[in-house]
Amino acid sequence: MTTPEIILHNYDTSPFSEKIRLIFGLKKISWASVEIPVIMPKPDLMPLTGGYRRTPVMQIGADIFCDTQVIIREIERRFPTPTLFPAGNKGVMWSVGMWTDKPFFQASVAVIFGGIGDAVPDDFIKDREQLSGNPFNIEAMKSAVPMMRDHWRAYAGWIEDQLDDGRRWLMGESPGLADISTYMDVWFLQNGFPPAANILNEFNLVNAWSERVSGLGHGDRHEMDASDALEIAKESTSTTETKEDPFDPNGRKPGDMVSVSPDDYGRTPVTGELVASTAQEIAIKRTDERVGEVVVHFPRAGFLVTPAK
Numbered sequence: 001m002t003t004p005e006i007i008l009h010n011y012d013t014s015p016f017s018e019k020i021r022l023i024f025g026l027k028k029i030s031w032a033s034v035e036i037p038v039i040m041p042k043p044d045l046m047p048l049t050g051g052y053r054r055t056p057v058m059q060i061g062a063d064i065f066c067d068t069q070v071i072i073r074e075i076e077r078r079f080p081t082p083t084l085f086p087a088g089n090k091g092v093m094w095s096v097g098m099w100t101d102k103p104f105f106q107a108s109v110a111v112i113f114g115g116i117g118d119a120v121p122d123d124f125i126k127d128r129e130q131l132s133g134n135p136f137n138i139e140a141m142k143s144a145v146p147m148m149r150d151h152w153r154a155y156a157g158w159i160e161d162q163l164d165d166g167r168r169w170l171m172g173e174s175p176g177l178a179d180i181s182t183y184m185d186v187w188f189l190q191n192g193f194p195p196a197a198n199i200l201n202e203f204n205l206v207n208a209w210s211e212r213v214s215g216l217g218h219g220d221r222h223e224m225d226a227s228d229a230l231e232i233a234k235e236s237t238s239t240t241e242t243k244e245d246p247f248d249p250n251g252r253k254p255g256d257m258v259s260v261s262p263d264d265y266g267r268t269p270v271t272g273e274l275v276a277s278t279a280q281e282i283a284i285k286r287t288d289e290r291v292g293e294v295v296v297h298f299p300r301a302g303f304l305v306t307p308a309k
């Protein structure tokens with residue numbers, strides 16, 4: 001059997017997708033891009049995820065990976081060379097991701113959307129209010145811009161500090177996950193609201209490094225229609241093996257019905273039957289009339305798992 005294609009459901013302006021596209025570049029992976037809408041509804045994504053709406057989502061046959069944490073883990077497992085961890089330090093690299101994906105990302109959102117201000121379209125504002133469950137308050141973001149610029153500048157200063165011994169990449173002489181995760185926020189600022197990128201003017205090392213990261217490229221990308229991706233899911237069988245987790249502190253086991261949702265935003269729960277779980281990942285099986293049986297994978301850190309009927 002040939003290995004099914006890697007499919008990334010994404011849109012071009014999505015920073016979290018850029019992180020994955022650059023990993024495809026670093027590892028020279030061939031992949032298919034399915035363009036998904038920037039706002040809900042996402043009618044061709046929901047049959048695959050069962051309700052998870054965030055961007056990106058990776059599909060390999062009938063296995064669906066939600067959140068860049070499990071996407072990255074799966075890419076590294078399938079394509080170990082060149083590694084995303086050229087200097088080891090794996091645990092530290094994952095925790096760097098918590099900084100880049102949360103406080104650094106939130107500072108970027110405030111600086112970008114506060115900067116765009118009244119030009120942010122109404123339907124986008126309404127969608128992001130639904131996503132977060134909070135007001136997407138442009139006035140508040142506008143007034144927060146000076147403080148968030150300060151945070152952003154402090155974070156950029158950390159990148160500059162890391163590079164100031166002359167190294168080319170954050171962990172040494174080869175690119176890895178630290179570069180790509182951190183660059184995501186630099187890319188978002190440069191592309192989301194270019195005037196705000198003047199925060200970077202004082203950071204010569206960061207500017208030179210960011211060009212190197214951008215130069216990793218996106219691997220070998222081709223476009224795919226959403227309908228073809230759904231068809232592939234329908235014709236495929238998940239390759240995830242049922243596996244009990246002997247150390248699960250809550251006694252969860254294959255066959256249990258559970259709901260999984262992010263703990264921060266886009267919290268729609270996805271319900272299914274537990275297939276396999278570890279400290280880092282949970283995979284649940286569900287059925288949809290358009291795609292048949294699929295197995296959906298989520299990270300554990302940043303997600304909530306609750307019993308379901």
Ligand SMILES: N[C@@H](CCC(=O)N[C@@H](CS)C(=O)NCC(=O)O)C(=O)O
Pocket residue numbers: 013014015016017037038039040053054055056066067068069101131266
């Ligand atoms: N922790 C998630 C965050 C993903 C995320 O926030 N993505 C943004 C776009 S870059 C999003 O989902 N926005 C709403 C949407 O696309 O519907 C991950 O690592 O994948």
